[in-house]
Each structure stands twice: as C-alpha cells, then as structure tokens.
Amino acid sequence: MNAPVVLGLLGSIGTLIFLFELLRRRHLREKYAVLWITVSVTALVLAAVPGLLKGLSDLLGVEVPSNLVFFLALLLLLLATIQHSFEVGRLEERTRTLAEEIALLRLDLEQRTNTRQPPE
Secondary structure (H helix, E strand, C coil): CCHHHHHHHHHHHHHHHHHHHHHHHCCCHHHHHHHHHHHHHCCCCCHHHHHHHHHHHHHHHHCHHHHHHHHHHHHHHHHHHHHHHHHHHHHHHHHHHHHHHHHHHHHHHHHHHHHCCCCC
C-alpha cells in the first residue's frame, strides 16, 4: 500500500471513531452525524479502492481526480452551511417568540401582584 492510501484509510477510520465517540457522549446530534458518517464512509471507500475516484472522474469528465474531490467537498460544505443558516434562523425566531411570551407572563404577574397589595 502506498502512503496516500494508508493516510486516507487512517484518516477516515479515525474520523469514524471520533464521530461515534461524539455521538456516545451526546455532543453531536444524530441528524448531523448521518451526514458526517456518510462522508467518512465515502472517504473510506475511496481510500480503499483508489481506482474508483479515477473512474468516477473519467465518467464525469473531470481531468484531475483531486479536483473532483475538492469540488464535492466544497459542495458538501456549502450545503451544510445553508442547512445551518436555516436552523439558526429558525432558532432565532423561536427565541424571540419565547422572550415575548416571557415578557407578557411577567407583565401579567406584575399586574396581578400589584392589584393584590393593600394600599399604603
């Protein structure tokens, strides 16, 4: 085995172990883990079968196989960023709604406690 194949295998196996450890400790949610496990398994397959990337790049008409890897990685990161932006926007809206609800509940509580106090 040559060095790039060994490095690819070790890197993808190490990433899988790291992902499973993050899942075990509940530091990574399952919906995000599916994406990264898929990426790691794909990297493992491409590292184990180096001719597969060359064949895929020939099929798609890409001159240099590493350019295909970089393009796919860029596409993956773009999609992950869009998905995270969507989630952040949704969470910001939810946080604003909850803050407004808390403010209304506090106002209601203050009004109720002020009406029950005897005049001085």
